[in-house]
Amino acid sequence: xxxxxxxxxxxxxxxxxxxxxxxxxxxxxxxxxxxxxxxxxxxxxxxxxxxxxxxxxxxxxxxxxxxxxxxxxxxxxxxxxxxxxxxxxxxxxxxxxxxxxxxxxxxxxxxxxxxxxxxxxxxxxxxxxxxxxxxxxxxxxxxxxxxxxxxxxxxxxxxxx
Amino acid sequence: xxxxxxxxxxxxxxxxxxxxxxxxxxxxxxxxxxxxxxxxxxxxxxxxxxxxxxxxxxxxxxxxxxxxxxxxxxxxxxxxxxxxxxxxxxxxxxxxxxxxxxxxxxxxxxxxxxxxxxxxxxxxxxxxxxxxxxxxxxxxxxxxxxxxxxxxxxxxxxxxx
DNA sequence: ATTGAAAAATAGCCTTGGCTATACTATCTC
DNA sequence: GAGATAGTATAGCCAAGGCTATTTTTCAAT
Numbered sequence: 001x002x003x004x005x006x007x008x009x010x011x012x013x014x015x016x017x018x019x020x021x022x023x024x025x026x027x028x029x030x031x032x033x034x035x036x037x038x039x040x041x042x043x044x045x046x047x048x049x050x051x052x053x054x055x056x057x058x059x060x061x062x063x064x065x066x067x068x069x070x071x072x073x074x075x076x077x078x079x080x081x082x083x084x085x086x087x088x089x090x091x092x093x094x095x096x097x098x099x100x101x102x103x104x105x106x107x108x109x110x111x112x113x114x115x116x117x118x119x120x121x122x123x124x125x126x127x128x129x130x131x132x133x134x135x136x137x138x139x140x141x142x143x144x145x146x147x148x149x150x151x152x153x154x155x156x157x158x159x160x161x
Numbered sequence: 162x163x164x165x166x167x168x169x170x171x172x173x174x175x176x177x178x179x180x181x182x183x184x185x186x187x188x189x190x191x192x193x194x195x196x197x198x199x200x201x202x203x204x205x206x207x208x209x210x211x212x213x214x215x216x217x218x219x220x221x222x223x224x225x226x227x228x229x230x231x232x233x234x235x236x237x238x239x240x241x242x243x244x245x246x247x248x249x250x251x252x253x254x255x256x257x258x259x260x261x262x263x264x265x266x267x268x269x270x271x272x273x274x275x276x277x278x279x280x281x282x283x284x285x286x287x288x289x290x291x292x293x294x295x296x297x298x299x300x301x302x303x304x305x306x307x308x309x310x311x312x313x314x315x316x317x318x319x320x321x322x
Numbered sequence: 323a324t325t326g327a328a329a330a331a332t333a334g335c336c337t338t339g340g341c342t343a344t345a346c347t348a349t350c351t352c
Numbered sequence: 353g354a355g356a357t358a359g360t361a362t363a364g365c366c367a368a369g370g371c372t373a374t375t376t377t378t379c380a381a382t
Contacts, residue, residue, distance in 0.1 A: 016287070022225035024291040025200070029340095031292055032193065036369080039186070056330060064183040069370055071331065076368090088330055088377055115301060118308050123181070124300045130185040131192055131296025139285045140276060147279050190370095197339080218359060230340055232361065237338095249347055249360055 028135070035134040038104045039063070040073055041082050044091060045101035054091045107141060108133045114144040117151050189296070196295040199265045200224070201234055202243050205252060206262035215252045268302060269294045275305040278312050 043062055047054035056074070060067045074091065077083045082097035093101060111133045115125035136144070204223055208215035217235070221228045235252065238244045243258035254262060272294045276286035297305070 018223055020284070020287065021223055024288045025224050027288055028292045033368090057328085062179055062182055063186050065369090066371060067330075068332080068372080072369075115304070119304045120301050124298055126181065127185045127188055128296055128298050128301045131189045132293045135289055135292025135296070137285050137289050140281050140289050143276070143280045194338090216359070217361095226339085227341060228360075229342080229362080233339075 031134050036073065037077065037080065037082065038100065038134060040077060041093070041097050041101045042104040042108065044083065045093060045098065045105070048091075048093065056091075104133070107136065110141055110144050110148070111136055114148055117148055192295050197234065198238065198241065198243065199261065199295060201238060202254070202258050202262045203265040203269065205244065206254060206259065206266065209252075209254065217252075265294070268297065271302055271305050271309070272297055275309055278309055 040059070040063075043059060044054040047058055047062070051058075056067050056070045060070045063070070074083065074085060077097075078085055081094055082100060084092045084094055108129060112125050112129035115128060116122060120128070201220070201224075204220060205215040208219055208223070212219075217228050217231045221231045224231070235244065235246060238258075239246055242255055243261060245253045245255055269290060273286050273290035276289060277283060281289070
């Protein structure tokens with residue numbers, strides 16, 4: 001810590017291991033950097049599936065941002081290899097983009113379903129899932145899935161004992 | 162949508178109501194703006210409780226950022242009325258700051274406990290909670306709390322058949 | 323083929339939240 | 353009380369992700 005060292009037993013009130021906490025915050029900051037990319041890719045996949053194409057204006061409208069903001073972001077997506085773009089033409093997902101979109105969709109769906117399953121209303125689940133999905137680690141997602149499987153015995157077809 | 166209107170029945174593949182989606186994204190963007198404030202206030206409260214004071218260097222070390230970054234952020238916290246600062250002296254939480262810290266801590270604790278209760282390991286729960294807590298609405302928190310109450314029958318009181 | 327509207331590109335600005343480097347106080351020690 | 357040192361303040365940089373205003377291109381319709 002600071003000047004007056006305090007290396008003692010540590011009261012451990014709410015202060016956990018410092019290094020661990022740093023890691024949490026670091027991870028959260030990193031997640032934030034990739035959140036937008038994921039949102040874009042997921043949305044683009046949805047738009048293409050739904051209407052055969054994803055235009056900047058539609059993306060902008062869906063995200064609630066201005067078109068130039070989308071244009072700038074698309075450049076980033078291109079440089080990161082998730083989409084391809086032909087000037088004044090459409091946007092296409094690359095292999096990597098499709099893979100990422102698939103992942104995001106599944107994750108999104110798991111989180112949203114999970115929230116619903118514990119009694120959150122669909123509208124709130126949608127909103128909260130939008131924010132939470134990017135912070136759910138693989139382990140947490142597995143736990144969600146396991147819970148869903150337990151809590152939603154579809155009939156009893158996919159028998160689990 | 163774009164030029165070719167498409168106002169029909171909408172396949173509704175993955176595309177939900179546009180306005181609703183815009184709201185989700187807007188909300189998520191807004192959350193991001195307050196996340197940092199909350200992390201700071203929560204951490205400052207912890208540091209004060211633990212060591213009697215919260216120094217910039219300690220905050221910086223805990224968050225994994227540089228000291229000037231903290232200094233800049235503290236100015237924002239001051240302007241938003243969460244802390245007070247005496248030049249070259251300590252940092253103190255205002256009434257509002259303490260209230261916010263309390264809220265964050267509780268929320269944080271609920272999310273972390275909840276994750277643990279569904280089988281997520283403590284370390285992962287800590288990391289994920291750090292990112293998720295800011296996106297959990299009041300309703301979702303209530304659901305988490307209710308679940309915890311159900312899932313953690315202090316003895317066997319709240320029997321479930 | 324022209325033209326006019328819609329979409330995309332571009333220019334240029336702002337704010338936030340990072341950083342380094344450096345200057346300034348306080349405080350502890352001698 | 354004079355220095356050294358630790359902590360804080362400040363200056364100035366950068367990248368990301370917003371915005372508005374404007375230009376360029378495409379496309380559809382005449």
